[in-house]
Amino acid sequence: MAALKASKQGLAKIKQKRKELGWPIGDHRWLEEASSILGVSWEEKGYLADGISEGTWSRFLAGKEGINTPAFKAYCQVLTINWEEVANPLERQDWDSAPDVSVFYGRTEELDRLEEWIVKDRCRVVALLGMGGIGKTTLSVKLAHQIQDDFKSLIWRSLRGDPPLQDLLGELILFLSNQQKTDLSNTLEGRLSQLMECLRSQRCLVVLDNWETVLDTGSLAGHPRQGYEGYGELLKRVGESQHNSCFVLTSWEKPKEVAAIEGPNLPVRSWKLKGLGSDAKNILKEKGLQEESLWEELIQLYKGNPFALKIVATTIQDLFDGSVSDFLNGTLFLGDFEYLLSEQFERLSQLEKKFLVYLGNYAEPISRSQLQDFFCSEISVTELLKALESLNRRCLVEKINNENGTFFTLQPALAKYVTRKYK
Template structure:
C-alpha cells in the first residue's frame, strides 16, 4: 500500500473506534510516522508544539492498540498497517470503502461492526510487529556530558536522512560508546529492531550475520494462518524492516602494526559486507564505533552520501566542569588550564578527578607544575591504541615529538629520510586515529600523546 492508502485505512480504523474521522493534526502525525519523521520534525512541519504532537500520537496508538488487540506504537505502526492488506481488517476496510465518506461530510457510516465484534474477529491476528530490542551488550555508563550538537547531527543522519552506514571514531576515552548509548536510548523507538553488539575478535562475519538473523527471525510474531517463510538473508531483513544495528569496538577488525583501517586476514569479508550495506537499497542503519573505521567510510566526503563519519573531539569547558562537579570538585583552581591540558577527554578528566578526589584539591598545584601528569589509567588507554601503530607511523610520531611547534609537511620531509608517499600515508593514518591534528598546513601532536611517547623514550 502507498501512503495515501495507508492513511485511508487508518482513518477507517479510527472511525470504527471513535465515530470521528482523522483531524488535520492526527493525519499529520500518522503521515509523519509513516515517513519515519520524529515528533519534533512533525511539530515543526505542522507549526505546533512537540508536546501536542506527542499527546496526539499517544492517543492514536492507544486507539489502534485497543481496536486491533496488539501493542501499537510509533515505531511499529507502518509495518502493522502494511500487513493489514492480507488481514481481516483490511478486507473489512475495502468492503466498507464505498459506504464511508472519506471527506468527513458524514459522521454516521452504515453497518460498521462495533469494536467488540471487530476485536473478536482479530483475536487470533498476530502479524503485527512490535519493537524488538536486544541491548544486553550495551553498557550502563552512568552520567552523560555535553555532546548536544553531536547527538542532533547523528539523529539527523539516521532519522531524517536515513543513512545506511555511520561511524563514530576518536581517540581512546573520548566518549564514543557513551555517545552511542545516549543516541540509542533516544532513537530506539524509531526502529522495529534494535541490537547492540560488542565486536568479539573471535567472531567471523558468518557468525555475526547468523546471530543477527537469529535475532530478527526469532523476534517475529506472525499469524498462525500465514505460512512462515524460510529465514531471510541479513540484507533482506534490513530491507524489509527498519533496523538499527550497533557494532562497538570496530577497531578489532583491523591489523595491529599496520596503517589504520587495514583488515586482519580473517575479517577481510567484512569489507564486502560494508560495501553491500552502502550500495544496496534498504531502510536500516549500521552504526560503527571504534578507534579506527573502515576505509569505505573515510573515503566518502559527500554531504548527500548514505555514509557518514563523526570524529569526536574533546568536551567543552561546561561539560568538563560537570565531570569534575560529579566528583565533588566544585571549587577547583584553574579549571580551564586542566581541561585544555587534557583536551577535554572524558576518560582523562575522570582520571585526574580521581587523583584530586583521593589526594585532595591541594594536589592541583603540584599537578599543574608537572610538565604533564599522566595517571596510570591514561597510560594504559594510550598504550592500547599506540601499540597498534605501524613502524612508519612511529617514525613520524617521533619526528612530531621532537618539534615544539606545529610543523609543515616540507619541514617533515627535510627532517626525515621517509619518502614523501610514505610520509603522506602515515600522516593520514595518524589523523584518522585522532593522534595528531592539522592546523591549516601544519601538523601537531596532541600534548598528552607527546608526553606519553616521551615517557616511553625515557625508559
C-alpha cells in the same frame, strides 16, 4: 533482552487510566499489583517479581526507554489497558552489554547532527571515530536511545572478543527476523544476503562497538585483520546497497571501506569525536575538586578526554587532597590512561611511530614541508602522505589550518606518552 515502551499515543492513554485509578505516581500499589500479576505476592514474599521496581515503573511512565516485556505487560494489566494498544508498534530491542548512559554530559551538537544524518538523510552507515576514552561508546548508546522511535528493531553489539563474522551475522539475522529466518546459510555470502533481506524488510538500527578490534595492527589504518576481511565486505554491502536501515559503528580508526565510499552528501558518513570542552567540568564537579578557576586549564591539558579526566580527578582527590593547583605544578600524569595510549600506539606501523615521536618532541605544530624535509632521506613524498593520512584516520594527530598553511601536532597527553617511551 527484548524490551517494550509506550508510543506517544500510548503514553496519553496510560496517563488517563492512571488518573482514573486515583493512585499517586509513587504509590507502592502499582508495584505490588504488577508483581502479583507476575506471580509474586509482596505481602507473602516481602519482595517484588523480577523486573518490577520503582525504576521500571518510572521508565514505563516516561516512555523514553524500553523495559522488559513481562513488566510492561503487567503494568498495562494493572491499568486495565491492552498492552498491544499502547506499545510502540513492533518495538524490539537488544542492548546486550551496552553501558548505562543515565549520566551523560554535553554532546548536544553531535547528537543533533547524527540524528539528522540518520533520521532525515537516511544514512546507511555512520562511523563514530576517536581516540580511546573520548566517549564513542557512550555516545553510540545515547544516540541509539534518542533515535530508537524511528526504527522497528534495534540491536547493540560489542566486537570485543573478535567474533567471527558468520557468528555475528547469525545473531543479527535471527534477531532482526524475529527468529523467523532459522535456515541460516553455511556460507558468508549467503548470510550477507540474508542480512540484507532483513535490512530491506523493515527499518533496523544496528550498532557495532569497538570496530578497531577487527582491524589490522602494524600497518596503515583501516585494513581488516587476516581472517576478518569479511567485515570489510559487510560495510561495503550495507553502505552501497539500497535499504532503509542504518549501521552505526564506533572505532579508534576509520575503516578503509568507509573512507572509500563516504561523503557529506552520501549515505555513508563519519564523525570524528573531540573532547568534551567545558562540559567536562561536570566530571570534575562530581569528583569534588577544588579551585574551579583552574578546571579549564586541566581540561585543556587532556583535551577534554572524559576517561583521562576521570582518572586524573581521582588522583587529585587521593594524592593532592582535591587541589588542582598542586597537581598542575607537577609533571603531566597519565595513570591508567597510559595503558590505553599504549594499546593504540602498538597498533601503528613503524613509520607512524617515528612520526609521533618526531611530533611529540616539538612544542609547536609542524608543517607538512617540515616533516618532508626531516624524513626526505628515509621515505618518498607518497609514503609520507600515506602515513599522515593514516595517523589522521586513527585520530592521533591534530590538524591545524591557518593562513600560513596546514600544521600537525599531538595532544599533550599523547606527546607526553611518546616522549616518555622514547627518551
